[in-house]
Amino acid sequence: MVSAPHLDGSYPASLATDIDRADLSFNLPNPQDDRISEFEFQQQIDRAWQVCDRVDLQTEIWRGRILRAVRDRERRGGEGRSRSASGTVSIGFLNWLKDREISKTQAYSLIELADSADALLDGNLLEPEDVNQFSKRAFVETAQAEAEVQQIVSEAVRRGDKITRREVKQISDEWTAMSSDLLPVEVKEKAANNTIPMRYVAPLVRELEKLPAAHQSALQAEVAENPDVETLKQATAEAKYLAKYLSAAAQVQTLNHDAIDLESALEEALRIGCLNSTADLVNQAAQLEQAIAKLYTSWKRLNTLAERVYLDSGASTPNLRSLLSGLNPLSGEILELQLGDADGSFSRTVRLKVLGETIGEAP
16 A cells, blocks of 8 residues: 555645655566466556556656745745845755756646646545546646546546546547537547547547638548548548648748749649648758758858958967868858768768858858
8 A cells, every 4th residue: 555645735744754655665576477477467567557657646746836836935036046034045946956956847847737736626626535546647638638628537537437648538539529510420420429439530630620621621521421430541641731731831932922823733732642742842842941041041150150260370270270171161152061981882972052152251
């Protein structure tokens, strides 16, 4: 039996006592014992893991509360160090984290977990002892879920169900699918009677939400006409690539002129069945433009720094001048880079020319 600190906001009378009570001790099965069946071995291991998961969850919640208390203590008097009414100076939140080697990101993640736990408890969705019904990841997923999903999960907890991340995901998927206006009635009916597994329905809803209404309607008509698993999988993939195409096309500066009709190009890609490749093509173009912009910025900065080092160096620094000479293939108007081993059969030399630029000009 494992005891852990209460989660109702009350502080333990003796921290040492609580630490002793939270000591874990398991009789784990011997992995070398052939007399234990694989099924029994996995059951014993899973039970031990779930206990650790729940105790770890309670520990993380309390760590979040501790960190929140330290942060809020500092906020009384501003950033850095704050001074209390008695005149004593309290240690700043960031310094407190540094002393314990905790990153700011990790700290605020724990504080968010504590806030979520308090919200679920204060909202009477859960009782303090209900936390023991959750795995850690299931609790976090529940805290981040829609209010309706939280309500359904809390009802399952009150029935005594153990809640894992799989159960929370399933409930969330069911709620997403059945409450969405984007699903045709034909699909909802088949999902309700389990003719179509819910794991195929929720992804379609999430992808449809990313699309404009005009593209939603075409896919909705498709799945309404053939409400089966294969059609749902195909529609989900199509919606995913549609969203990818529309998002990437808006970012590609090269395509921003009147001569290109992006919608008509999309329709043609759909008609001949190459939407996947077209979406990847446009996405790759967006990445290439970003790479070119980054390359240009780096090239300008490299030349500025090279000029500065050249002016500061001289005959007394032959090795530094040799370093600058070695970088010439990257700092001139023609950038040159050897890809692969120079003696290898797959070796390639890439040359890029920057036009209309004065080398050394400040960025």
